[in-house]
Amino acid sequence: MSTNTTSLEQFYYDNKIVRNFSIATIVWGVVGMLVGVIIATQLFEPAANLTQYGTFGRLRPLHTNAVIFAFVGNAIFTGVYYSIQRLLKARMYSDFLSNFHFWAWQLIIVAAAITLPLGMTTTHEYAELEWPIDIAITIVWLAFGINMFGTIFKRRERHLYVAIWFYISTFITVAVLHLANSVELPISFFKSYYVYAGVQDALVQWWYGHNAVAFFLTTPYLGLMYYYLPKMANRPVYSYRLSILHFWALIFIYIWAGPHHLLYSSLPEWAQSLGVVFSIMLIAPSWGGMINGLLTLRGAWDQVRENTILKFMVVGITSYGMATFEGPMLSLRNINAIAHFTDWIVAHVHVGALGWNGFLSFAILYWLIPRIFQTAIYSEKLVKTHFWIGTIGIAFYVIPMYISGFTQGMMWKQFTAEGTLQYGNFLDTTLQLLPMHMMRALGGALYLTGAILMAYNLFKTMSKGSLLADEKAEAAPLAIIEEKHESDGHWHRWIEKRPIQLLVGSLIMILVGSVIEIIPTFMVKSNVPTIESVKPYTSLELEGRDIYIREGCVSCHSQLVRPFRSETERYGEFSKAGEFVYDHPFLWGSKRTGPDLHREGGKYPDSWHYHHMREPSSMSPGSIMPNYAWLLEQKLNTSQTQDKLEAMKKLGVPYSTQEISDAVKDLKIQAKTIQANLASEKIKVSEDKEIIALIAYLQRLGTDISKK
């Protein structure tokens, strides 16, 4: 068809939805970072743990969820909703779906902010929200997908720019990850147990955890980088070829690397090794993205000197390069042996979070808001101040954390000439790190200050401009363009203009790695040697375990003794896969702010635990653990005990019918024994308090294998 017969269609880009997501990004960003500063303070000042709803254990998941899903999530949607309309030359498919997506996502965040401090958690990191919220997330994510694909189908641009490839792979992979890691059996409206147990649960969780970083914090941001960096620098991306190569390589390789979170655990060694090999290979596609980003600015570095938005981008992309080099290094066994469970991992994560996600989000907001509000930024000076205060904040955050992590890892492993542990008391290592934790909190506070300056600056910009809610544009309809592609014979174009093929291709890429790594979890089950002496928890211990879950003890205490002499000397026998077969969910943890607890059972008398929970520093002078005095006052709720045992039975835990029907009766008998133990040490407490259940659980931990 001849081009001169082409009739242009007029349409309007929806900027209102972009504005809404921008505001949510700013507000939740400040909230999430504020919670971060609070929990950073709690790690050197236990008095900052206010009430049972504000302890580190309960606030830490609130921080991670707020910054990942509220701040970064809304930033992704801001960037995607703006760019996808323009790249496809079409308004979003449905205004209703856009608004539904926006409001429902904010409601989910509010639900998280309420339920997590209340102790309603599944404990799976970055997936702590309970099952009704999981269902809501699924629905909202689907709405986002329908809206995105609806827009793609009605587009006026035949080819899909690489940014959209990244958005599509993000959509499909996050959906798969979320579904697979949310298979729970509900007990009540806000309590459930994962269907997987022990080693299997750990592998599914870290397959999710690792790939949530990949497909929520990385791929959408690479898509955003490929759209916004050329716009900001007014030059095309350095190499489109490289962008395609690293897209396919990244989504293919990333999914395999999950097991590097489980080195030296009960996972089969070959699966661990596969995780390490793919982690090392990840450097190539990750650096492909970084190099492509930085080289886009070749010949434009004079702009970087003048343009603060580009400065944010450069620091962000460089942080991405640093974090993606460090990640594979951390997956090497010898480095992992030192770094795992320490602040090193916290440093690593924050190079990515503060540098890559944070700075790219800030840059996009600074670029975008003046445009949709048809005005200039309120204060260029404040943008510059934000950049410098943010950069200094990152340095103050991560450098002390690297020092802290390395110090911690080395101190745990230090032996004296006589062959005993140099720092046998775990607390000695914790106290050594307090100055580093103070500096980290300062770094976080600086970064937060920068974000507050940005919020002020952007809200001022919004108030001085006026929102161009519906931005007029025009383009030829796709049907007309479609008829003129006779020269496009290459098969790659076949995929570039067909979103469904891209979706299916991405799905296959991620499923290959997933299937090969998930299958072993089922194989492991048949290979885990049954340890005959390992029995299910008693009803009282199970209730105690749920208190342990509610209080977020897993945020600071691992339950996985690795097979190192330094660990077996400190904690006892290393952990065996067969010991976790009844653990729904697994509670291995990922950080040791306090000592490992897998061999805690029988180490101290009941009275020690009672005093320790009431006031930790009374038993461990200088301890930074908060007081859990409410456990001594609150009555244990046994109304669901029987249901919990029944649910566990459905999941394969061999409780007898008798055990289930007598659950509460047995619980009371065991509680009376503990009460009597405490009474013999002059502690008066009634047997129906929560502390009794928690003591029962702690005293059971890791003791089964030593039973004859």
Place this chain on the structure above:
Amino acid sequence: MFKQFISKMPGAENYLIFSLLTFFTFFVLVGLYLIWMDKNHLEKMASMPLNQENSQDKNSNQ
């Protein structure tokens, strides 16, 4: 450590070989894909974010 699982894992080598082959095949395909791409098309794709303001020109100049 945990050698008992590895030794009892049936067909562990097959998993490794399959993984390697998948990886190798995949990269050969992507390599060919990139070699066959023509430069004009790449340039057009790369400049896509910059050309939105005059989208009608871009479409009509195919």
